[in-house]
Amino acid sequence: MPKKFEKEFISYCENQNLEVNPNQIKVIKKLEDYHNSNYKSFFSKLFSKQKTKKGFYLYGGVGVGKTMILNFFYDHLEEKKLKKHFNEFMLGFHDFVHEQKEKNEENVINQFVKNLKSKASLVYFDEFQVTNIVDAMILGKLFEQIFKEDIKIILTSNTKISELYKEGLQREQFIPFIKIMEDQSIEYELKIEDDYRKSNDNQKQRYFFPLNQETNFKINKFFRTITKDKKQSSIKINVKGREFKIENFYEGIVRCDFNQLCDQNLGAEDYLEIIKNCKFMVIDQIPQFNDVNSNQQQRFITLLDVIYDKNISLAVTADINLDQFTSSRLLEKPFKRTISRLYELTSKEYN
Numbered sequence: 001m002p003k004k005f006e007k008e009f010i011s012y013c014e015n016q017n018l019e020v021n022p023n024q025i026k027v028i029k030k031l032e033d034y035h036n037s038n039y040k041s042f043f044s045k046l047f048s049k050q051k052t053k054k055g056f057y058l059y060g061g062v063g064v065g066k067t068m069i070l071n072f073f074y075d076h077l078e079e080k081k082l083k084k085h086f087n088e089f090m091l092g093f094h095d096f097v098h099e100q101k102e103k104n105e106e107n108v109i110n111q112f113v114k115n116l117k118s119k120a121s122l123v124y125f126d127e128f129q130v131t132n133i134v135d136a137m138i139l140g141k142l143f144e145q146i147f148k149e150d151i152k153i154i155l156t157s158n159t160k161i162s163e164l165y166k167e168g169l170q171r172e173q174f175i176p177f178i179k180i181m182e183d184q185s186i187e188y189e190l191k192i193e194d195d196y197r198k199s200n201d202n203q204k205q206r207y208f209f210p211l212n213q214e215t216n217f218k219i220n221k222f223f224r225t226i227t228k229d230k231k232q233s234s235i236k237i238n239v240k241g242r243e244f245k246i247e248n249f250y251e252g253i254v255r256c257d258f259n260q261l262c263d264q265n266l267g268a269e270d271y272l273e274i275i276k277n278c279k280f281m282v283i284d285q286i287p288q289f290n291d292v293n294s295n296q297q298q299r300f301i302t303l304l305d306v307i308y309d310k311n312i313s314l315a316v317t318a319d320i321n322l323d324q325f326t327s328s329r330l331l332e333k334p335f336k337r338t339i340s341r342l343y344e345l346t347s348k349e350y351n
Contacts, residue, residue: 005032054147055185056154062340064192066156074124082120085309087268113145122152130165140176147184206315206346239270252279258286262299271306286318294328304338314345
Protein backbone atom coordinates (compact mmCIF):
# COMPACT_ATOMS: atom_id res chain seq x y z
CA MET A 1 0.00 0.00 0.00
CA PRO A 2 1.53 3.34 -0.99
CA LYS A 3 2.32 5.95 1.64
CA LYS A 4 -0.29 8.20 0.09
CA PHE A 5 -2.95 5.72 1.27
CA GLU A 6 -4.30 8.21 3.79
CA LYS A 7 -4.67 10.89 1.11
CA GLU A 8 -6.40 8.44 -1.19
CA PHE A 9 -8.85 7.52 1.56
CA ILE A 10 -9.66 11.17 2.25
CA SER A 11 -10.16 11.73 -1.47
CA TYR A 12 -12.41 8.66 -1.62
CA CYS A 13 -14.55 9.97 1.28
CA GLU A 14 -14.88 13.37 -0.38
CA ASN A 15 -15.92 11.81 -3.69
CA GLN A 16 -18.53 9.67 -1.91
CA ASN A 17 -19.78 12.65 0.16
CA LEU A 18 -18.73 10.86 3.35
CA GLU A 19 -17.57 12.57 6.52
CA VAL A 20 -13.81 12.22 7.10
CA ASN A 21 -13.68 11.03 10.69
CA PRO A 22 -10.38 11.29 12.63
CA ASN A 23 -10.97 7.90 14.30
CA GLN A 24 -11.30 6.29 10.88
CA ILE A 25 -8.07 7.97 9.77
CA LYS A 26 -6.33 6.30 12.76
CA VAL A 27 -7.49 2.92 11.42
CA ILE A 28 -6.13 3.83 7.99
CA LYS A 29 -2.71 4.55 9.56
CA LYS A 30 -2.82 1.21 11.42
CA LEU A 31 -3.64 -0.55 8.16
CA GLU A 32 -0.73 1.17 6.47
CA ASP A 33 1.59 -0.07 9.25
CA TYR A 34 0.14 -3.57 8.84
CA HIS A 35 0.66 -3.40 5.09
CA ASN A 36 4.22 -2.13 5.34
CA SER A 37 5.23 -4.84 7.82
CA ASN A 38 3.79 -7.61 5.63
CA TYR A 39 5.14 -6.38 2.32
CA LYS A 40 8.73 -5.73 3.29
CA SER A 41 11.50 -7.29 1.26
CA PHE A 42 12.82 -10.72 2.27
CA PHE A 43 16.01 -9.22 3.75
CA SER A 44 14.09 -6.59 5.67
CA LYS A 45 11.99 -9.31 7.24
CA LEU A 46 15.07 -11.42 7.92
CA PHE A 47 16.77 -8.71 9.99
CA SER A 48 13.63 -7.27 11.58
CA LYS A 49 13.39 -7.82 15.33
CA GLN A 50 9.66 -7.25 15.34
CA LYS A 51 7.31 -10.17 14.68
CA THR A 52 5.18 -9.70 11.57
CA LYS A 53 1.48 -9.99 12.38
CA LYS A 54 -0.42 -11.80 9.62
CA GLY A 55 -3.87 -10.79 10.82
CA PHE A 56 -5.64 -7.44 11.09
CA TYR A 57 -8.70 -7.59 13.33
CA LEU A 58 -10.89 -4.46 13.32
CA TYR A 59 -13.77 -4.40 15.77
CA GLY A 60 -16.30 -1.87 17.00
CA GLY A 61 -19.98 -1.05 17.24
CA VAL A 62 -22.42 -1.21 14.35
CA GLY A 63 -22.45 1.45 11.66
CA VAL A 64 -19.05 3.00 12.45
CA GLY A 65 -17.50 2.34 9.04
CA LYS A 66 -15.49 -0.87 9.65
CA THR A 67 -16.66 -2.51 6.44
CA MET A 68 -16.20 0.65 4.38
CA ILE A 69 -12.59 1.01 5.54
CA LEU A 70 -11.56 -2.62 5.01
CA ASN A 71 -13.35 -2.70 1.64
CA PHE A 72 -11.26 0.30 0.64
CA PHE A 73 -8.08 -1.37 1.87
CA TYR A 74 -8.95 -4.66 0.13
CA ASP A 75 -9.76 -2.95 -3.17
CA HIS A 76 -6.34 -1.24 -3.20
CA LEU A 77 -4.31 -4.42 -2.68
CA GLU A 78 -2.58 -5.79 -5.75
CA GLU A 79 -2.24 -9.48 -4.99
CA LYS A 80 -4.22 -12.71 -5.12
CA LYS A 81 -7.03 -12.09 -2.67
CA LEU A 82 -10.38 -13.48 -1.62
CA LYS A 83 -13.36 -11.88 0.12
CA LYS A 84 -15.74 -14.36 1.72
CA HIS A 85 -18.70 -14.40 4.05
CA PHE A 86 -17.42 -16.46 6.98
CA ASN A 87 -20.39 -18.85 6.89
CA GLU A 88 -19.77 -19.45 3.19
CA PHE A 89 -16.07 -20.05 3.82
CA MET A 90 -16.77 -22.62 6.54
CA LEU A 91 -19.41 -24.38 4.44
CA GLY A 92 -16.76 -24.73 1.75
CA PHE A 93 -14.39 -26.19 4.33
CA HIS A 94 -16.95 -28.72 5.62
CA ASP A 95 -17.82 -29.77 2.06
CA PHE A 96 -14.09 -30.28 1.40
CA VAL A 97 -13.80 -32.39 4.56
CA HIS A 98 -16.78 -34.49 3.43
CA GLU A 99 -15.16 -35.09 0.03
CA GLN A 100 -11.86 -36.08 1.68
CA LYS A 101 -13.40 -38.14 4.49
CA GLU A 102 -10.97 -41.05 4.05
CA LYS A 103 -8.10 -38.78 5.21
CA ASN A 104 -7.41 -37.81 8.82
CA GLU A 105 -8.34 -34.34 10.12
CA GLU A 106 -4.82 -32.86 10.09
CA ASN A 107 -4.15 -33.90 6.50
CA VAL A 108 -7.52 -32.56 5.37
CA ILE A 109 -6.81 -29.18 6.98
CA ASN A 110 -3.37 -29.03 5.39
CA GLN A 111 -4.77 -29.86 1.96
CA PHE A 112 -7.61 -27.33 2.30
CA VAL A 113 -5.18 -24.57 3.25
CA LYS A 114 -2.82 -25.45 0.38
CA ASN A 115 -5.77 -25.17 -2.01
CA LEU A 116 -6.66 -21.86 -0.40
CA LYS A 117 -3.11 -20.57 -0.84
CA SER A 118 -3.22 -21.39 -4.55
CA LYS A 119 -6.18 -18.99 -4.83
CA ALA A 120 -5.21 -16.20 -2.42
CA SER A 121 -2.41 -14.80 -0.28
CA LEU A 122 -4.94 -12.67 1.64
CA VAL A 123 -8.47 -13.50 2.81
CA TYR A 124 -11.02 -10.93 4.02
CA PHE A 125 -13.89 -11.87 6.37
CA ASP A 126 -16.41 -9.09 7.00
CA GLU A 127 -18.47 -9.18 10.23
CA PHE A 128 -16.73 -12.25 11.63
CA GLN A 129 -18.65 -14.14 14.29
CA VAL A 130 -18.77 -17.73 15.52
CA THR A 131 -22.09 -19.30 16.55
CA ASN A 132 -21.58 -22.91 15.49
CA ILE A 133 -19.98 -25.40 17.92
CA VAL A 134 -18.58 -27.45 15.00
CA ASP A 135 -16.81 -24.36 13.63
CA ALA A 136 -15.64 -23.33 17.10
CA MET A 137 -13.92 -26.68 17.63
CA ILE A 138 -11.99 -26.65 14.34
CA LEU A 139 -11.00 -22.99 13.94
CA GLY A 140 -7.84 -23.15 16.06
CA LYS A 141 -6.20 -25.83 13.90
CA LEU A 142 -7.50 -24.30 10.68
CA PHE A 143 -6.23 -20.76 11.32
CA GLU A 144 -2.95 -22.03 12.75
CA GLN A 145 -2.28 -23.72 9.40
CA ILE A 146 -3.48 -20.66 7.45
CA PHE A 147 -0.92 -18.46 9.22
CA LYS A 148 1.80 -21.14 8.83
CA GLU A 149 1.22 -20.99 5.08
CA ASP A 150 1.83 -17.23 5.22
CA ILE A 151 -1.75 -16.35 4.27
CA LYS A 152 -2.85 -12.97 5.61
CA ILE A 153 -6.29 -12.54 7.18
CA ILE A 154 -8.20 -9.27 7.64
CA LEU A 155 -11.48 -9.22 9.55
CA THR A 156 -14.17 -6.94 10.91
CA SER A 157 -16.24 -7.86 13.93
CA ASN A 158 -18.51 -6.32 16.55
CA THR A 159 -16.58 -8.13 19.29
CA LYS A 160 -12.99 -8.06 20.49
CA ILE A 161 -11.09 -11.30 20.06
CA SER A 162 -11.19 -12.37 23.71
CA GLU A 163 -15.00 -12.18 23.77
CA LEU A 164 -15.69 -14.19 20.61
CA TYR A 165 -18.09 -17.11 21.12
CA LYS A 166 -18.67 -15.88 24.67
CA GLU A 167 -20.96 -18.21 26.65
CA GLY A 168 -20.97 -20.63 23.69
CA LEU A 169 -21.16 -24.40 24.16
CA GLN A 170 -17.83 -26.03 25.05
CA ARG A 171 -16.06 -22.67 24.76
CA GLU A 172 -12.89 -24.17 26.23
CA GLN A 173 -12.34 -25.85 22.86
CA PHE A 174 -12.42 -22.40 21.24
CA ILE A 175 -9.67 -20.93 23.45
CA PRO A 176 -6.79 -22.14 21.18
CA PHE A 177 -8.27 -20.11 18.32
CA ILE A 178 -8.47 -17.00 20.52
CA LYS A 179 -4.82 -17.38 21.52
CA ILE A 180 -3.72 -17.82 17.90
CA MET A 181 -5.67 -14.76 16.77
CA GLU A 182 -4.36 -12.60 19.62
CA ASP A 183 -0.80 -13.72 18.90
CA GLN A 184 -1.00 -13.31 15.12
CA SER A 185 -3.19 -10.19 14.76
CA ILE A 186 -3.08 -6.45 15.08
CA GLU A 187 -6.30 -5.83 17.00
CA TYR A 188 -7.83 -2.38 16.83
CA GLU A 189 -11.13 -0.91 18.00
CA LEU A 190 -12.91 1.72 15.92
CA LYS A 191 -15.01 3.97 18.16
CA ILE A 192 -17.54 6.44 16.76
CA GLU A 193 -20.63 7.68 18.54
CA ASP A 194 -23.09 7.70 15.63
CA ASP A 195 -24.36 4.85 13.47
CA TYR A 196 -23.91 6.25 9.96
CA ARG A 197 -26.57 3.90 8.62
CA LYS A 198 -29.19 5.75 10.65
CA SER A 199 -28.22 9.22 9.50
CA ASN A 200 -30.75 11.67 8.08
CA ASP A 201 -29.35 11.04 4.59
CA ASN A 202 -30.16 7.35 4.90
CA GLN A 203 -33.68 7.21 6.29
CA LYS A 204 -35.49 3.92 5.85
CA GLN A 205 -37.91 3.90 2.93
CA ARG A 206 -39.02 0.27 2.62
CA TYR A 207 -39.61 -0.61 6.25
CA PHE A 208 -43.38 -0.96 6.75
CA PHE A 209 -44.97 -1.07 10.22
CA PRO A 210 -47.12 -1.80 12.21
CA LEU A 211 -48.86 -4.94 10.99
CA ASN A 212 -52.32 -3.62 10.16
CA GLN A 213 -54.63 -3.12 7.21
CA GLU A 214 -53.01 0.16 6.15
CA THR A 215 -49.49 -1.31 6.18
CA ASN A 216 -50.70 -4.36 4.29
CA PHE A 217 -52.18 -2.08 1.62
CA LYS A 218 -48.89 -0.15 1.31
CA ILE A 219 -46.63 -3.20 0.98
CA ASN A 220 -48.99 -4.85 -1.52
CA LYS A 221 -49.07 -1.68 -3.60
CA PHE A 222 -45.26 -1.45 -3.46
CA PHE A 223 -44.92 -5.10 -4.46
CA ARG A 224 -47.31 -4.70 -7.41
CA THR A 225 -45.24 -1.75 -8.59
CA ILE A 226 -41.87 -3.55 -8.56
CA THR A 227 -43.29 -6.74 -10.15
CA LYS A 228 -45.28 -4.99 -12.87
CA ASP A 229 -44.93 -6.80 -16.23
CA LYS A 230 -42.93 -9.58 -14.57
CA LYS A 231 -44.02 -13.21 -14.81
CA GLN A 232 -44.92 -15.04 -11.60
CA SER A 233 -43.63 -18.55 -11.06
CA SER A 234 -42.59 -20.83 -8.23
CA ILE A 235 -39.17 -22.38 -7.80
CA LYS A 236 -37.82 -25.22 -5.66
CA ILE A 237 -34.40 -25.10 -4.05
CA ASN A 238 -32.83 -28.31 -2.76
CA VAL A 239 -29.80 -28.28 -0.47
CA LYS A 240 -28.58 -31.71 0.66
CA GLY A 241 -32.12 -33.07 0.75
CA ARG A 242 -33.67 -29.98 2.37
CA GLU A 243 -36.30 -28.55 0.04
CA PHE A 244 -37.39 -24.91 0.05
CA LYS A 245 -40.18 -23.64 -2.22
CA ILE A 246 -40.60 -20.01 -3.22
CA GLU A 247 -44.19 -19.43 -4.34
CA ASN A 248 -43.94 -15.70 -5.00
CA PHE A 249 -41.10 -15.50 -7.50
CA TYR A 250 -41.18 -12.73 -10.13
CA GLU A 251 -38.04 -12.94 -12.27
CA GLY A 252 -35.66 -12.47 -9.34
CA ILE A 253 -38.02 -10.59 -7.04
CA VAL A 254 -38.96 -12.81 -4.10
CA ARG A 255 -41.57 -12.45 -1.36
CA CYS A 256 -41.58 -14.71 1.73
CA ASP A 257 -42.99 -14.71 5.26
CA PHE A 258 -40.56 -14.58 8.17
CA ASN A 259 -41.78 -17.96 9.42
CA GLN A 260 -41.17 -19.57 6.05
CA LEU A 261 -37.55 -18.42 6.17
CA CYS A 262 -36.70 -18.66 9.86
CA ASP A 263 -39.11 -21.09 11.55
CA GLN A 264 -37.76 -24.22 9.93
CA ASN A 265 -34.41 -25.98 9.93
CA LEU A 266 -32.52 -23.71 7.53
CA GLY A 267 -29.01 -22.32 7.83
CA ALA A 268 -26.39 -20.30 5.99
CA GLU A 269 -26.02 -22.94 3.26
CA ASP A 270 -29.75 -22.79 2.47
CA TYR A 271 -29.88 -18.99 2.56
CA LEU A 272 -26.93 -18.73 0.19
CA GLU A 273 -28.79 -20.92 -2.33
CA ILE A 274 -32.03 -18.97 -1.90
CA ILE A 275 -30.28 -15.61 -2.38
CA LYS A 276 -28.59 -16.85 -5.58
CA ASN A 277 -32.06 -16.60 -7.15
CA CYS A 278 -32.80 -13.10 -5.80
CA LYS A 279 -32.11 -9.55 -6.82
CA PHE A 280 -34.73 -8.11 -4.45
CA MET A 281 -36.46 -9.65 -1.43
CA VAL A 282 -39.58 -8.83 0.57
CA ILE A 283 -39.85 -10.38 4.05
CA ASP A 284 -43.25 -10.14 5.76
CA GLN A 285 -44.19 -10.18 9.45
CA ILE A 286 -40.89 -9.97 11.34
CA PRO A 287 -41.75 -10.56 15.02
CA GLN A 288 -40.32 -9.30 18.28
CA PHE A 289 -37.47 -11.44 19.62
CA ASN A 290 -36.82 -12.87 23.08
CA ASP A 291 -35.37 -15.96 24.74
CA VAL A 292 -38.34 -18.06 23.58
CA ASN A 293 -37.73 -17.58 19.83
CA SER A 294 -33.92 -17.21 19.93
CA ASN A 295 -33.44 -20.01 17.36
CA GLN A 296 -35.56 -18.10 14.84
CA GLN A 297 -33.66 -14.92 15.72
CA GLN A 298 -30.31 -16.62 15.06
CA ARG A 299 -31.55 -17.75 11.64
CA PHE A 300 -32.75 -14.21 10.90
CA ILE A 301 -29.32 -12.80 11.83
CA THR A 302 -27.66 -15.33 9.49
CA LEU A 303 -30.15 -14.55 6.70
CA LEU A 304 -29.55 -10.79 6.99
CA ASP A 305 -25.77 -11.34 6.92
CA VAL A 306 -26.11 -13.28 3.67
CA ILE A 307 -28.48 -10.70 2.13
CA TYR A 308 -26.10 -7.89 3.10
CA ASP A 309 -23.01 -9.71 1.88
CA LYS A 310 -24.64 -10.43 -1.49
CA ASN A 311 -25.79 -6.80 -1.84
CA ILE A 312 -29.53 -7.58 -2.11
CA SER A 313 -32.04 -4.76 -1.58
CA LEU A 314 -34.86 -5.43 0.83
CA ALA A 315 -38.38 -4.47 1.92
CA VAL A 316 -39.91 -5.75 5.16
CA THR A 317 -43.03 -5.56 7.29
CA ALA A 318 -42.96 -5.73 11.08
CA ASP A 319 -45.19 -4.91 14.02
CA ILE A 320 -42.84 -2.30 15.49
CA ASN A 321 -40.38 0.38 14.48
CA LEU A 322 -36.77 -0.66 13.96
CA ASP A 323 -35.47 1.04 17.09
CA GLN A 324 -38.03 -0.81 19.27
CA PHE A 325 -36.84 -4.36 18.67
CA THR A 326 -35.84 -6.47 21.65
CA SER A 327 -33.53 -9.48 21.58
CA SER A 328 -32.79 -12.75 23.29
CA ARG A 329 -30.05 -12.26 25.86
CA LEU A 330 -27.34 -14.30 24.10
CA LEU A 331 -27.85 -12.58 20.74
CA GLU A 332 -27.95 -8.93 21.82
CA LYS A 333 -24.58 -7.98 20.28
CA PRO A 334 -24.94 -9.60 16.84
CA PHE A 335 -28.56 -8.42 16.65
CA LYS A 336 -27.45 -4.78 16.93
CA ARG A 337 -25.59 -5.34 13.67
CA THR A 338 -28.73 -6.87 12.14
CA ILE A 339 -30.86 -3.85 13.06
CA SER A 340 -28.25 -1.48 11.66
CA ARG A 341 -28.14 -3.46 8.43
CA LEU A 342 -31.92 -3.39 8.18
CA TYR A 343 -31.71 0.41 8.18
CA GLU A 344 -29.28 0.26 5.29
CA LEU A 345 -30.88 -2.53 3.28
CA THR A 346 -34.35 -0.98 3.37
CA SER A 347 -32.91 2.39 2.29
CA LYS A 348 -30.62 1.23 -0.50
CA GLU A 349 -31.65 2.35 -3.97
CA TYR A 350 -33.31 -0.35 -6.04
CA ASN A 351 -33.55 -0.18 -9.83
